[in-house]
Each structure stands twice: as C-alpha cells, then as structure tokens.
Amino acid sequence: MKAHLSRRYLFSASHRLHSDRMSDDENQAIYGKCNNPYGHGHNYIVEVTVSGQVDERTGMVCNLTDLDGFIQQEVLARYDHENLNTLKEFAQDVPTTENLCIQIYEIVQRGFPHAHLERIRLEETMMNSFEYAGEGS
Amino acid sequence: MVYLTRKAEFSASHYYHNPEFSAEENRRIFGKCNNPNGHGHNYTLEVTVKGEIDPRSGFVVDLKELKEIMHREVLDAMDHRFLNKEVPEFLHRIPTTENIAIAIWQRLAAKLAAAKLHRVRVYETPDLFVDFYGEA
Numbered sequence: 001m002k003a004h005l006s007r008r009y010l011f012s013a014s015h016r017l018h019s020d021r022m023s024d025d026e027n028q029a030i031y032g033k034c035n036n037p038y039g040h041g042h043n044y045i046v047e048v049t050v051s052g053q054v055d056e057r058t059g060m061v062c063n064l065t066d067l068d069g070f071i072q073q074e075v076l077a078r079y080d081h082e083n084l085n086t087l088k089e090f091a092q093d094v095p096t097t098e099n100l101c102i103q104i105y106e107i108v109q110r111g112f113p114h115a116h117l118e119r120i121r122l123e124e125t126m127m128n129s130f131e132y133a134g135e136g137s
Numbered sequence: 138m139v140y141l142t143r144k145a146e147f148s149a150s151h152y153y154h155n156p157e158f159s160a161e162e163n164r165r166i167f168g169k170c171n172n173p174n175g176h177g178h179n180y181t182l183e184v185t186v187k188g189e190i191d192p193r194s195g196f197v198v199d200l201k202e203l204k205e206i207m208h209r210e211v212l213d214a215m216d217h218r219f220l221n222k223e224v225p226e227f228l229h230r231i232p233t234t235e236n237i238a239i240a241i242w243q244r245l246a247a248k249l250a251a252a253k254l255h256r257v258r259v260y261e262t263p264d265l266f267v268d269f270y271g272e273a
Contacts, residue, residue, distance in 0.1 A: 004269070007265050008265070059235055
C-alpha cells in the first residue's frame with residue numbers, strides 16, 4: 001500500500017531580498033524591511049514529503065536514516081548558518097523563500113533515490129510557508 | 138465537498154523487528170528502534186473525512202459520532218498499549234508509523250456512515266508523520 005512520509009528539519013540562514021533588475025526605490029517599495037542591505041535571518045523549517053509502497057519486510061516507505069542522512073548532507077550542510085545571497089544559486093535569483101523552496105525540491109528530486117518526492121514545504125516563520133510539488137502541479 | 142479533521146492523541150510503545158532478518162540485519166536496518174524492550178511515543182492522530190453538508194444539520198459529519206468511533210476503534214485499542222504485543226494487526230506486522238496509519242484507516246473506513254474517510258495522518262513526533270489516503 002502507498003503511504004506518504006513527512007519529515008521536518010530546521011536550519012537557520014540569512015538573506016537580503018534585492019533584485020538587480022529593479023531600481024533601489026523599486027526594491028525598497030517591493031521588499032520593504034527585507035531589502036535592508038545588511039540582511040536578516042530566519043529559522044527555516046523544511047518539511048519533506050516522500051511517498052511509495054510500504055515495504056512488507058520493513059514496514060517503511062523508506063528508511064528514515066537514509067532520508068535524514070541525505071537531507072543533512074545535501075540541504076542542511078548547504079544552507080544552515082549561511083548567507084543565502086552568497087550562494088551560486090542566488091547569484092541571479094532573489095533568495096525568497098519561494099526560490100529556496102524550489103532549489104531544495106530540485107536537490108531532493110535529483111539526488112534522493114529511495115522514495116518518490118511529493119512536495120517540499122518551507123516555513124520561513126510560523127506565519128509564512130511555501131510549497132512546491134514540481135512544475136505543473 | 139467539505140473536509141473536516143478531528144485530532145486525538147494516544148501514547149504507546151513499540152519496537153521494530155522482522156524475524157526473517159538476522160539479528161545483525163535488524164540492528165542495521167532499525168537501529169535504536171530494534172530494542173526488544175520497546176520504547177514509546179505520544180502519537181497525534183488526525184482523521185480527515187469528506188462529504189456534502191447535510192442541509193438539516195449543517196454538518197458534514199456528527200462530530201460526537203466521529204469522536205466516539207475514533208475512541209472505540211483506535212484509542213481504546215492503542216492508547217497506553219505495547220503495540221507489538223497487544224494490537225492484533227502488529228502481532229505479525231511491524232508497527233511503523235506507516236503501518237499504524239494503514240491499520241487506523243482499516244479500522245475506521247468501514248465504520249463511517251455519512252462522511253467518507255479522506256486521510257489518516259499519524260504524527261509519531263512533531264517532526265515525523267505519515268499520511269495514508271487508502272491507496273493500494
């Protein structure tokens with residue numbers, strides 16, 4: 001039978017929302033406080049949902065050790081305690097939580113072989129969260 | 138169609154072990170969860186049902202009835218129990234969160250009359266949960 005497994009992880013990072021495609025005034029108008037040139041930070045929670053048949057022998061969709069190990073190595077080690085604006089994926093794109101959510105989706109989609117990725121949900125604060133389930137969904 | 142979710146909590150112990158695996162394989166696959174003396178969790182259960190609103194009552198489902206079914210079918214059987222030894226589904230099936238969600242679905246689906254079961258979500262901890270939608 002098919003089940004969905006979700007796991008939540010915490011990381012902390014800083015960012016500044018600023019687009020080179022807009023004037024300083026426009027950046028200020030659109031991003032407000034988030035445009036502060038020194039940046040600011042969040043405790044992000046990333047919720048990873050994978051799905052698959054429950055293995056009869058183990059009772060699992062996938063072994064949590066594999067998922068935890070992958071997320072630790074490929075996501076948390078990359079983003080935790082970093083300034084997002086300094087990373088190559090945000091050299092052009094603004095490190096909004098939308099864009100970060102898509103980046104994390106693509107890392108897991110590309111690299112995690114043990115279950116099907118359903119969705120990434122990224123909480124920037126307790127009040128804001130974003131979800132990405134791939135193009136077209 | 139309207140969806141309604143009711144939560145409940147239960148506390149239970151379990152351990153993971155497959156007698157077809159060697160002792161070494163069990164330890165490697167299940168890690169700490171393989172301790173035969175068991176360990177426990179405070180589980181949170183979310184049951185989501187769906188249906189049309191009854192024009193007379195304004196309800197999708199009578200919450201009192203749903204609560205009673207959840208108590209009778211799930212909490213009475215699983216709360217403060219050692220799942221491997223006391224819950225029939227887990228005498229020969231490992232009580233992972235996945236299998237607990239499936240067992241709860243199977244216990245509830247047949248008992249609901251007006252509304253249809255949409256999703257069973259089981260949180261083992263606040264950071265780990267499983268959703269089951271009755272899919273084969």
